[in-house]
Amino acid sequence: MKFSIQRDRLIQSVQDVMKAISPRTTIPILTGIKITATSE
Numbered sequence: 001m002k003f004s005i006q007r008d009r010l011i012q013s014v015q016d017v018m019k020a021i022s023p024r025t026t027i028p029i030l031t032g033i034k035i036t037a038t039s040e
Contacts, residue, residue: 003037 014033025031 023031
């Protein structure tokens with residue numbers, strides 16, 4: 001699968017989320033980013 005995304009929007013979104021979460025987590029699965037792609 002290939003997809004395209006506006007880099008600046010992705011970076012801004014990730015930065016917004018990082019402000020709300022703890023930098024240290026005891027659950028390893030919470031250290032990644034899940035991207036859900038749809039046909040829209």
